[in-house]
Amino acid sequence: xxxxxxxxxxxxxxxxxxxxxxxxxxxxxxxxxxxxxxxxxxxxxxxxxxxxxxxxxxxxxxxxxxxxxxxxxxxxxxxxxxxxxxxxxxxxxxxxxxxxxxxxxxxxxxxxxxxxxxxxxxxxxxxxxxxxxxxxxxxxxxxxxxxxxxxxxxxxxxxxxxxxxxxxxxxxxxxxxxxxxxxxxxxxxxxxxxxxxxxxxxxxxxxxxxxxxxxxxxxxxxxxxxxxxxxxxxxxxxxxxxxxxxxxxxxxxxxxxxxxxxxxxxxxxxxxxxxxx
Amino acid sequence: xxxxxxxxxxxxxxxxxxxxxxxxxxxxxxxxxxxxxxxxxxxxxxxxxxxxxxxxxxxxxxxxxxxxxxxxxxxxxxxxxxxxxxxxxxxxxxxxxxxxxxxxxxxxxxxxxxxxxxxxxxxxxxxxxxxxxxxxxxxxxxxxxxxxxxxxxxxxxxxxxxxxxxxxxxxxxxxxxxxxxxxxxxxxxxxxxxxxxxxxxxxxxxxxxxxxxxxxxxxxxxxxxxxxxxxxxxxxxxxxxxxxxxxxxxxxxxxxxxxxxxxxxxxxxxxxxxxxxxxxxxxxxxx
Numbered sequence: 133x134x135x136x137x138x139x140x141x142x143x144x145x146x147x148x149x150x151x152x153x154x155x156x157x158x159x160x161x162x163x164x165x166x167x168x169x170x171x172x173x174x175x176x177x178x179x180x181x182x183x184x185x186x187x188x189x190x191x192x193x194x195x196x197x198x199x200x201x202x203x204x205x206x207x208x209x210x211x212x213x214x215x216x217x218x219x220x221x222x223x224x225x226x227x228x229x230x231x232x233x234x235x236x237x238x239x240x241x242x243x244x245x246x247x248x249x250x251x252x253x254x255x256x257x258x259x260x261x262x263x264x265x266x267x268x269x270x271x272x273x274x275x276x277x278x279x280x281x282x283x284x285x286x287x288x289x290x291x292x293x294x295x296x297x298x299x300x301x302x303x304x305x306x307x308x309x310x311x312x313x314x315x316x317x318x319x320x321x322x323x324x325x326x327x328x329x330x331x332x333x334x335x336x337x338x339x340x341x342x343x344x345x346x347x348x349x350x351x352x353x354x355x356x357x358x359x360x361x362x363x364x365x366x367x368x369x370x371x372x373x374x375x376x377x378x379x380x381x382x383x384x385x386x387x388x389x390x391x392x393x394x395x396x397x398x399x400x401x402x403x404x405x406x407x408x409x
Numbered sequence: 410x411x412x413x414x415x416x417x418x419x420x421x422x423x424x425x426x427x428x429x430x431x432x433x434x435x436x437x438x439x440x441x442x443x444x445x446x447x448x449x450x451x452x453x454x455x456x457x458x459x460x461x462x463x464x465x466x467x468x469x470x471x472x473x474x475x476x477x478x479x480x481x482x483x484x485x486x487x488x489x490x491x492x493x494x495x496x497x498x499x500x501x502x503x504x505x506x507x508x509x510x511x512x513x514x515x516x517x518x519x520x521x522x523x524x525x526x527x528x529x530x531x532x533x534x535x536x537x538x539x540x541x542x543x544x545x546x547x548x549x550x551x552x553x554x555x556x557x558x559x560x561x562x563x564x565x566x567x568x569x570x571x572x573x574x575x576x577x578x579x580x581x582x583x584x585x586x587x588x589x590x591x592x593x594x595x596x597x598x599x600x601x602x603x604x605x606x607x608x609x610x611x612x613x614x615x616x617x618x619x620x621x622x623x624x625x626x627x628x629x630x631x632x633x634x635x636x637x638x639x640x641x642x643x644x645x646x647x648x649x650x651x652x653x654x655x656x657x658x659x660x661x662x663x664x665x666x667x668x669x670x671x672x673x674x675x676x677x678x679x680x681x682x683x684x685x686x687x688x689x690x691x692x693x694x695x696x
Contacts, residue, residue, distance in 0.1 A: 152506075181543070233413075256439050258439065280427045
């Protein structure tokens with residue numbers, strides 16, 4: 133018995149060491165980017181591994197301006213919040229109605245949504261841009277409209293699954309009390325969907341915030357570019373000037389990291405839930 | 410009944426209409442365009458049969474990018490799942506600091522692929538070179554300057570991004586294993602490896618299906634990371650399918666050919682994922 137305890141301890145130490153080593157390894161890219169973002173061009177050219185002599189903020193000032201950081205973040209926020217809100221509203225409505233309606237048509241529509249998740253974006257990208265161009269949707273409003281279409285399948289699927297767990301008697305009681313379907317949904321059902329709404333909102337936030345290809349095809353005025361788009365063009369201009377590029381990349385990461393630290397538990401739970409589609 | 414019908418369409422209609430316009434209509438048009446001489450500018454198009462498909466299959470860049478994508482997918486699916494599962498075992502030992510480790514391992518997953526690619530471009534071209542100089546290791550020099558280091562660079566980047574994600578999925582599955590089962594096996598004298606092999610593996614089966622599906626389709630459809638890490642270079646040696654389609658359309662203005670490639674891409678992606686889900690579901694063990 134004593135022998136066994138000792139053996140366990142050794143394995144715990146080994147596991148601990150492996151854990152710390154892997155943790156540091158996973159963090160090292162962040163560390164490298166951040167320390168080098170404070171160096172001058174000359175200092176960075178001299179060595180990428182050394183610690184910066186002084187933490188000068190000049191790179192950040194310049195990157196901040198060249199990225200149009202405030203504008204880019206504002207655009208990303210407008211588009212992300214817009215997309216997340218319309219998805220939560222329309223997908224919850226559809227998810228609830230599809231679950232409560234037991235007809236063939238209802239099943240077919242649900243299946244249509246779910247099977248669309250197999251379609252890779254490239255398969256529809258070219259005609260999509262053409263069609264959206266024809267109806268004047270190659271702008272911020274159009275982009276939010278497209279996110280509603282692309283996010284529909286997963287969001288409806290998640291809402292549909294969650295509604296199964298809400299007793300139907302609740303709907304019926306509310307109807308007997310004289311509520312119509314809209315009132316029943318918004319006052320009785322939607323508040324009960326809050327946990328899954330959080331999940332859907334987080335999944336859509338992460339996706340829309342980071343999306344690059346769709347906005348790059350849809351947004352064609354510099355003033356309305358999202359953060360990933362701005363980062364792409366900014367990086368193209370400064371590939372050979374790593375000190376500025378790294379400060380820009382750090383700036384681009386900051387909002388995500390803040391979001392992660394605020395809502396970490398919800399995020400990890402949501403991502404796990406969203407993966408089991 | 411009529412009233413019910415009306416409310417059905419009021420709830421389902423709006424999002425179904427948007428979905429139809431954004432996904433279904435372009436899908437149908439896309440398949441149609443792949444059989445025409447559509448060039449993106451002219452509004453009239455002529456039916457040309459399978460000509461675009463013939464052009465696509467005779468295009469060596471398409472075949473090379475398919476080969477690269479297939480190899481990358483196989484390697485990254487294996488590597489990412491192994492690391493993800495290993496991390497999951499590591500953070501479920503009940504040790505102090507497990508939660509912090511989970512937070513760290515998962516973090517890269519939230520950052521956009523485009524930005525990740527740029528970060529790793531710096532690491533591979535500058536930091537690796539710096540380390541190689543100091544340690545006199547020649548293999549650290551010249552990363553991303555040829556197809557091989559570009560390939561492994563992409564594998565490393567994707568492992569860093571996705572293994573934390575898979576860890577989360579595997580952790581959820583591991584925590585569902587009843588502890589009594591493990592204890593019973595331990596009392597019966599099963600070794601650690603026997604326990605992992607005979608209890609853990611079969612019971613995380615469903616999570617394995619999910620993870621395989623996610624890594625397969627993610628790797629096969631990869632675009633952002635490919636663009637920002639190497640942009641397909643040097644000489645298209647690291648160009649993946651999604652980028653090949655994009656370039657055919659927007660660099661060479663061959664819309665019809667690009668659309669034919671996109672249809673082939675759709676069939677491959679659909680085929681792989683359906684087959685994979687079918688086989689994994691068949692092999693799953695009920696917990």
